[in-house]
Amino acid sequence: MATVEINELRKSFGDVETLHGISFSIPDGAFVALVGPSGCGKSTILRLVAGLEEITSGDIYIGDNIINDIEPKDRNIAMVFQNYALYPHLTVAQNMGFSLKLLKKSKVEIERAVKEAAEILGIGELLHRLPKQLSGGQRQRVAMGRAIVRQPQVFLFDEPLSNLDAKLRVQMRAELKALHRRLATTTIYVTHDQIEAMTMADIVVVMRDGNVEQVGRPLELYDKPVNQFVAGFIGSPAMGFLPATTKVGSNEMVFSDGQVLSKPTYATLDGGYIIGLRPEHIRLGGDGASFKATIEASEQTGSETMLVARLADQEITILLRERFDTPIGDAHAFVIDPTAVQVFDSKTGARLET
Amino acid sequence: MSARARVRRTNFMLDILLFVICILLLTPLILLIANGFKTPQEMLVWPPTLFPKDPTLQNFHKVFTETPLLQWMFNSFAFAILSTIAIVSTSALAGYIIGKFPFRSINIIFVLFLATAIIPFEVYMIPLYFQVKALGLLNSIGGLLVGYLVMSFGIFLIRQNVIASIPDELLEAARIDGAGELWIFWYVVLPLLRGPLAALAVLAFFQAWTAFAWPIIVTTRKASFTIEVGLANFQSAYTIDLSLLSAASAAVMVPSVLAFVLLRRNFVEGIAASGMKD
Numbered sequence: 001m002a003t004v005e006i007n008e009l010r011k012s013f014g015d016v017e018t019l020h021g022i023s024f025s026i027p028d029g030a031f032v033a034l035v036g037p038s039g040c041g042k043s044t045i046l047r048l049v050a051g052l053e054e055i056t057s058g059d060i061y062i063g064d065n066i067i068n069d070i071e072p073k074d075r076n077i078a079m080v081f082q083n084y085a086l087y088p089h090l091t092v093a094q095n096m097g098f099s100l101k102l103l104k105k106s107k108v109e110i111e112r113a114v115k116e117a118a119e120i121l122g123i124g125e126l127l128h129r130l131p132k133q134l135s136g137g138q139r140q141r142v143a144m145g146r147a148i149v150r151q152p153q154v155f156l157f158d159e160p161l162s163n164l165d166a167k168l169r170v171q172m173r174a175e176l177k178a179l180h181r182r183l184a185t186t187t188i189y190v191t192h193d194q195i196e197a198m199t200m201a202d203i204v205v206v207m208r209d210g211n212v213e214q215v216g217r218p219l220e221l222y223d224k225p226v227n228q229f230v231a232g233f234i235g236s237p238a239m240g241f242l243p244a245t246t247k248v249g250s251n252e253m254v255f256s257d258g259q260v261l262s263k264p265t266y267a268t269l270d271g272g273y274i275i276g277l278r279p280e281h282i283r284l285g286g287d288g289a290s291f292k293a294t295i296e297a298s299e300q301t302g303s304e305t306m307l308v309a310r311l312a313d314q315e316i317t318i319l320l321r322e323r324f325d326t327p328i329g330d331a332h333a334f335v336i337d338p339t340a341v342q343v344f345d346s347k348t349g350a351r352l353e354t
Numbered sequence: 355m356s357a358r359a360r361v362r363r364t365n366f367m368l369d370i371l372l373f374v375i376c377i378l379l380l381t382p383l384i385l386l387i388a389n390g391f392k393t394p395q396e397m398l399v400w401p402p403t404l405f406p407k408d409p410t411l412q413n414f415h416k417v418f419t420e421t422p423l424l425q426w427m428f429n430s431f432a433f434a435i436l437s438t439i440a441i442v443s444t445s446a447l448a449g450y451i452i453g454k455f456p457f458r459s460i461n462i463i464f465v466l467f468l469a470t471a472i473i474p475f476e477v478y479m480i481p482l483y484f485q486v487k488a489l490g491l492l493n494s495i496g497g498l499l500v501g502y503l504v505m506s507f508g509i510f511l512i513r514q515n516v517i518a519s520i521p522d523e524l525l526e527a528a529r530i531d532g533a534g535e536l537w538i539f540w541y542v543v544l545p546l547l548r549g550p551l552a553a554l555a556v557l558a559f560f561q562a563w564t565a566f567a568w569p570i571i572v573t574t575r576k577a578s579f580t581i582e583v584g585l586a587n588f589q590s591a592y593t594i595d596l597s598l599l600s601a602a603s604a605a606v607m608v609p610s611v612l613a614f615v616l617l618r619r620n621f622v623e624g625i626a627a628s629g630m631k632d
Contacts, residue, residue, distance in 0.1 A: 052526050072530045073532035085524045099532055102537075
């Protein structure tokens with residue numbers, strides 16, 4: 001186990017810089033998720049930590065050591081790949097014992113380590129099969145087993161669940177989390193799925209275009225995103241955004257269609273802003289409710305109702321914890337909780353404390 | 355007619371067609387073997403008999419006693435085996451490196467490799483002969499091998515297979531696991547290339563086994579002939595005696611047929627499944 005420190009990390013491929021000075025640190029034993037849209041550089045960071053790519057500038061520390069120029073095999077890490085990367089010609093046991101064999105460990109020792117890992121993952125009866133005789137979930141477990149037997153200081157996961165079907169993904173998510181609780185090994189987990197990041201990680205690093213947008217605990221990102229990008233990326237269904245304007249001294253945010261949201265703290269603001277609305281912060285309103293929106297689509301899941309509605313000429317999502325059957329095209333009244341609303345600077349996208 | 359019956363009828367017609375083609379292709383081969391067992395008189399009968407009326411081993415006996423046929427077969431065999439080993443190892447190594455370490459200069463080298471396939475052998479046959487002569491390798495297996503150590507198609511075949519069927523992650527996983535590059539090549543890459551390498555081995559073996567122009571240039575002594583050269587030599591010396599030539603040819607076919615039968619599965623797999631999944 002060890003801390004990981006990433007300091008002013010830059011990476012260029014030819015003339016193109018894909019990481020623009022990334023810094024963040026990972027406490028000992030933490031589960032960190034790197035999340036962002038594809039092409040944001042999250043996998044590149046992982047590959048730099050693994051030593052599969054060369055660092056252009058900056059430093060990576062594992063524990064107290066700079067590992068920039070250390071060979072992958074000497075970094076004491078283990079990596080789980082998206083396509084599992086199991087050796088097709090070796091059995092499950094041979095796959096899992098591969099690294100120990102290279103470390104010239106005795107047969108008995110390898111066998112014990114493999115057995116132990118197989119027990120943890122519940123794949124004891126698969127040890128003599130070849131990878132092609134396994135299902136996707138089983139392959140995933142073997143890949144994890146191969147990482148576990150090394151007892152590395154750091155686990156690296158590169159979108160390990162994205163090849164699994166939805167149900168299995170949820171199950172493996174829980175298993176991975178439980179595994180981390182049990183081993184307490186520092187883990188870096190790359191994913192493009194913010195739900196995976198939110199549900200599994202202690203710390204989430206949100207990235208965009210080779211920059212870190214925000215580092216924080218999952219709910220911190222949800223409740224206090226630093227900017228509109230993070231606000232829109234974290235949370236599913238996603239936050240809705242409405243342009244609005246206000247004047248100094250006025251409590252009112254005026255949307256493009258003239259509807260008004262008011263809160264005393266708006267009095268200090270002046271000019272154009274973006275209002276962010278979480279789907280669950282909009283409720284059905286009875287008489288005297290403040291907002292009218294037109295329903296464009298409705299999805300009933302039984303326990304809740306998701307509506308896509310048009311408000312002030314923008315599409316927003318509304319999540320109701322009740323059943324609500326309505327014809328498409330009808331206008332309805334809704335209540336917006338002004339204390340839960342987030343306000344973003346319309347130019348920089350930064351969130352303002354209001 | 356039901357769909358199933360129609361499918362069955364189509365399959366039946368296909369079977370018949372394939373059977374006819376098969377017979378057409380096999381007839382000359384069967385005739386050749388049959389001719390080896392015929393007396394000179396029966397050879398000239400028209401229409402030719404498919405099965406000899408009075409089979410004799412006379413021809414085979416004569417061929418094996420009067421010519422160094424076994425020596426020629428050994429020469430061909432040694433030449434083909436050594437050439438196969440050389441081509442398989444150079445192709446595996448070069449194909450893997452070109453497929454997985456794609457820096458710019460390697461691509462230029464790869465294009466050069468491919469370009470050698472364009473130059474006809476006849477163009478460099480004479481200069482090569484003088485080189486071999488200068489090296490003192492005439493009439494030796496070494497001399498025969500000079501032009502048969504590398505096959506550009508082999509490098510191409512392995513490169514394509516490496517690109518299509520060995521994911522980068524596999525090599526990266528091995529590197530993280532602590533394997534050195536040679537170790538990875540030997541224990542990860544080579545086992546995964548078994549199919550295409552076997553296919554290449556068959557190709558390389560037959561290329562050398564059936565080579566004619568180069569062996570006839572490099573070998574001048576009867577004892578160092580390969581079987582192809584020997585057979586040709588036979589023909590000019592024994593033009594009239596077709597049964598002898600047939601017997602020699604039939605005897606010569608045995609090893610190649612054996613090799614194909616043994617490696618057939620790999621051969622088909624390697625060529626057909628180069629884009630395999632998983």
